[in-house]
Amino acid sequence: MMDSVELCAGAGGQALGLELAGFSHRAAVEIDEACQATLRHNRPHWNVQSGIQADVTQFDAAAYKGIDLLAGGLPCPPFSVAGHQLGEKDERNLFPHAIRIIDECKPKAVMIENVRGFLDPVFSDYREFLRHQFSRLGYHVDWRLFNASDFGVSQLRPRVVIVAVRNTLKDRFTWPKRHETPPQDVGSLLRDLMAADGWQGADAWARHAKGIAPTLVGGSKKHGGPDLGPTRARKAWELLGVDGKGVVDCPPSPDFSGMPRLTVRMAARIQGFPDDWHFVGRKTAAYRQVGNAFPPPVAKAVGHSLSLALGAGHADEKWVVNG
Numbered sequence: 001m002m003d004s005v006e007l008c009a010g011a012g013g014q015a016l017g018l019e020l021a022g023f024s025h026r027a028a029v030e031i032d033e034a035c036q037a038t039l040r041h042n043r044p045h046w047n048v049q050s051g052i053q054a055d056v057t058q059f060d061a062a063a064y065k066g067i068d069l070l071a072g073g074l075p076c077p078p079f080s081v082a083g084h085q086l087g088e089k090d091e092r093n094l095f096p097h098a099i100r101i102i103d104e105c106k107p108k109a110v111m112i113e114n115v116r117g118f119l120d121p122v123f124s125d126y127r128e129f130l131r132h133q134f135s136r137l138g139y140h141v142d143w144r145l146f147n148a149s150d151f152g153v154s155q156l157r158p159r160v161v162i163v164a165v166r167n168t169l170k171d172r173f174t175w176p177k178r179h180e181t182p183p184q185d186v187g188s189l190l191r192d193l194m195a196a197d198g199w200q201g202a203d204a205w206a207r208h209a210k211g212i213a214p215t216l217v218g219g220s221k222k223h224g225g226p227d228l229g230p231t232r233a234r235k236a237w238e239l240l241g242v243d244g245k246g247v248v249d250c251p252p253s254p255d256f257s258g259m260p261r262l263t264v265r266m267a268a269r270i271q272g273f274p275d276d277w278h279f280v281g282r283k284t285a286a287y288r289q290v291g292n293a294f295p296p297p298v299a300k301a302v303g304h305s306l307s308l309a310l311g312a313g314h315a316d317e318k319w320v321v322n323g
Contacts, residue, residue, distance in 0.1 A: 002310055005029070005064050005105065007056050007072030007098065011038045011279060011289035013271065014073055014113060015046075017299025022307045023069055031055050035289055037280035056097050061105035068310055069303075070107040073294050074098060074114060099133050102164075109173075109306050110134075110164040113294050116145055118160045140170035146302075148295045150178035153272040154189045155213040157295060161302050165309060173309035176301040185210045186240050186270070193266050199252035205260065209240040213270050218291025228262065228291075247287050264290060272297040 001024040006015045009028040012035075019025065027047045030036050031054045039048045052058045061070075074094045102110060118127075127143075134141040141164040148157035165173050183189075187209030195202035214236040217229035228237055228244035237244035243259040247267065252260045262270075264279060264286045272295040279286035 002068035002307060004069035004071055005061065005067055008074055009039060010035050010073055011293050012042060013273065013293035013296050014071060014299040017296035018071060018303040020296065020300045021303030023303060026064060026067065029054060029056055029059050034281040034285045038289060041278055041280050056094050059101060061101045064105040067105055067107045069109050069111060069306060070102060070105060071111040072098065074112055095130060103137055108166055108169065108310055110139065111302060111306060112162040114160045114162065116158045116160055119145060134164045138167055139164040140167050144175050146298055148272065148298050149183050149212055151297045151301045152179050152183050153295045153297050154183040154186055155215065155270050157215045159294065159298065163302065169309055174305060176305045183212055186213050189269060190266050194251055194260060196251045198254040199256050200254055201256065205241050211240055213240065216267055216271060216291045218288045247283060249283060267291065271295050
C-alpha cells in the first residue's frame with residue numbers, strides 16, 4: 001500500500017475511500033473530538049492525532065517527508081454561499097497552512113476537496129494564486145467538479161476535488177470517469193432500514209421515493225442542528241416522502257403514519273458509508289459528522305486514479321457503496 005497523511009479528516013469519509021483505493025494512513029489530523037472518537041472507533045490502527053498536532057494550523061509534517069499522498073477536506077465556509085464567500089479573508093481558510101504542510105512533507109501528490117463555490121468567478125484570482133504556489137513547490141495542479149451521483153452515491157452532492165502531482169508525474173494522472181450505471185433511488189437504497197422495526201408502510205414509501213437525495217447538510221457547532229438542510233432542501237426531501245426537519249433515533253414503528261424522518265444510519269448510507277461504519281456521539285453530533293463528510297466512493301475513485309499515477313497498480317475493485 002501507499003502511505004498518506006489526512007488533514008481535517010472529519011468522520012473519515014475521504015480517508016476510508018482512499019484506504020479502499022490502496023492508501024495506508026500514517027496520520028489522520030482532526031481537531032474535533034467527536035470525529036476523533038469516530039476515527040479511533042472504526043480504525044484503531046490509524047494514527048489519529050491529538051493535542052496540538054490535531055490542529056492543522058499547528059501541525060508539524062516534517063516527520064512525514066516523502067509520503068505518497070497528502071489529502072484533506074479543508075473547511076468549506078470560506079468558499080460557500082452560506083459562509084459569505086470571504087475566501088482568503090476568512091479566518092477559517094486553511095489553504096495557507098496546507099501549502100506550508102506540503103512544503104514540509106513534500107508528498108508525491110496532493111488531494112483536497114472543497115465546495116463548488118471554490119470555482120466561482122469571484123475566486124479566480126485566488127485560484128491562480130494557489131496555482132502559482134503549487135508551481136513554486138514543483139507541482140502541477142488541476143481541479144474538477146464532481147457530483148457524488150456520478151460514482152454510485154444516491155445523492156446530488158457537488159464537490160470540487162483539487163489534485164496536485166509532482167511535475168514529473170503530471171502526464172500519468174487522469175481524472176476518473178463517471179460510472180455508467182446510475183445510483184440507486186432513495187426508496188431502493190433505504191427500504192430495508194425503513195422496515196427494520198416492522199413499519200407496514202415501508203414498501204409503499206419505497207415505491208414513492210424514486211429519485212436520488214438532495215445534498216445532506218451537516219452544519220457546524222455554531223450553526224445547524226440535526227435537520228437535512230435549508231427550506232429548498234427540505235422541499236426536495238418532501239418529494240421523496242421524507243420529513244427533512246430533523247433526524248430520529250429509530251426507524252418508523254409498525255403502525256407509523258405520515259412522512260418518516262431519516263436516522264443517522266440512513267443518512268450515512270446516502271453518503272456512501274458502509275453500514276458497519278459507526279459514528280460516535282449523540283444524534284446531533286453524529287449526524288453533523290455524516291452531513292459534513294466527503295462520500296467515500298468519490299474519494300475511492302479519485303484515489304484509484306492517483307494510485308495508478310503513483311505506480312501502485314490496480315486498486316481493489318470489489319468494494320461497493322453499500323458493501
